[in-house]
Amino acid sequence: MPGLISFMLTRFVAGAGLGCISGFLIWNNGFVGMSAASSTDYYIAQGLFVYLFASTMGVGYLATALMLDDT
Template sequence: MPRLISFMLTRLAAGAGLGCAVGFVVWNNRFAGMYSASPTDYYVAQGLFVYLFASMLGVGYLITALMLEDTR
């Protein structure tokens, strides 16, 4: 069981890291227009936007790794 937990945590963390990077790139390239927001709302929106990508890609990376894992 510890091998499965470490497998899941490493794949989830790798996917979340990729998701954070993608979220920051998308946000900094102004694909999501938050031009008229106050500074506090801007940071909250940016955090939620990056979390959206991190959680989505983290779970997707984990599911793909579990599906493609060879159990021989």
Template sequence: MPRMIRFILTRLATGFAIGCAVGFVVWHNGILSSTSTAGNLENYLAQVLFIYLFASTMSMGYLATALLLEEE
């Protein structure tokens, strides 16, 4: 695999993993405690979309920062 593609994929995957962790923590500490229906399908769908929002944003930001700071 070419070096640039590997660089992009690893940075996107790392940023996505960090974003998933942050989104999960934010959801469970901030949003889940204020809702009374924690077990219905709409809540699970909202949680998945919320975590995906954090993960996709963090992955692009992580990649952009890595490209900015890469020196070679």
């Protein structure tokens, strides 16, 4: 695999993993209260919330790594 693609994939996956962990922790600590919603709506909302954090942090980590790379 070419070096740039490998660099981009590893940095994006690392940031997305950190975002997933953050999203799950924020969701499970009661940041969002959805006690009246059905179970299907709850899981869809949780998935979208975690995806929001994962994609945002993944792209942010990748952009920062590309900006600071000196090689």
